[in-house]
Amino acid sequence: MTTPPRLKHVSILWVGTDGAEELARLHARLFSPAWDMASFKLLLDHPGSIALTARTGEPPETAGFILGRLVADEAEILTLGVCESWQRRGIGRQLVEALCRAAKKAEARRLHLEVAAGNAIAIRLYKSLGFEDIGRRKGYYERPGAAPEDAINLSLAL
Ligand SMILES: CC(C)(COP(=O)(O)OP(=O)(O)OC[C@H]1O[C@@H](n2cnc3c(N)ncnc32)[C@H](O)[C@@H]1OP(=O)(O)O)[C@@H](O)C(=O)NCCC(=O)NCCS
Numbered sequence: 791m792t793t794p795p796r797l798k799h800v801s802i803l804w805v806g807t808d809g810a811e812e813l814a815r816l817h818a819r820l821f822s823p824a825w826d827m828a829s830f831k832l833l834l835d836h837p838g839s840i841a842l843t844a845r846t847g848e849p850p851e852t853a854g855f856i857l858g859r860l861v862a863d864e865a866e867i868l869t870l871g872v873c874e875s876w877q878r879r880g881i882g883r884q885l886v887e888a889l890c891r892a893a894k895k896a897e898a899r900r901l902h903l904e905v906a907a908g909n910a911i912a913i914r915l916y917k918s919l920g921f922e923d924i925g926r927r928k929g930y931y932e933r934p935g936a937a938p939e940d941a942i943n944l945s946l947a948l
Pocket of ligand 1: 904914
């Protein structure tokens with residue numbers, strides 16, 4: 791299978807507290823269980839929230855999103871997603887890099903995240919950016935109708 795070409799024009803935009811509806815819509819296309827609008831509103835209302843979307847295409851559309859949170863000098867990625875039709879074009883990497891820059895500018899020293907142990911694609915993306923394995927939480931992800939799945943804890947020095 792050939793890898794689609796990298797995109798030349800991707801705009802990374804900050805999302806404010808009014809972005810809950812769009813984030814919930816995008817999240818529901820990629821995750822089950824999905825987080826609802828009220829959950830996103832709460833997360834976006836957090837003073838340390840960093841939420842970004844990637845817009846591309848002609849006419850431009852929102853192709854991906856990332857939501858992180860800053861507490862003191864530590865930051866965390868809470869969720870990341872790129873719509874299926876835009877995957878493998880470099881957008882996920884750009885979103886994580888943009889969040890790293892924003893967190894570093896806000897004086898965070900480390901960036902953490904949890905990812906499902908079976909999510910090889912996301913793990914590959916994070917490791918290619920320098921994230922290191924720092925632990926595992928047994929049976930952390932519980933999904934209806936499926937066996938619980940471990941979470942891998944990854945961390946990056948900023
Ligand atoms: C994980 C995800 C965000 C990656 O977004 P993306 O825009 O497709 O990723 P990129 O094109 O920036 O790829 C970055 C790296 O990820 C890895 N990668 C991405 N897609 C891959 C695939 N289909 N197969 C293997 N590796 C892949 C590669 O290392 C790639 O680098 P390379 O292209 O230089 O080889 C996207 O697949 C997604 O939204 N998945 C569903 C939701 C999810 O799992 N989110 C992460 C939760 S922590």
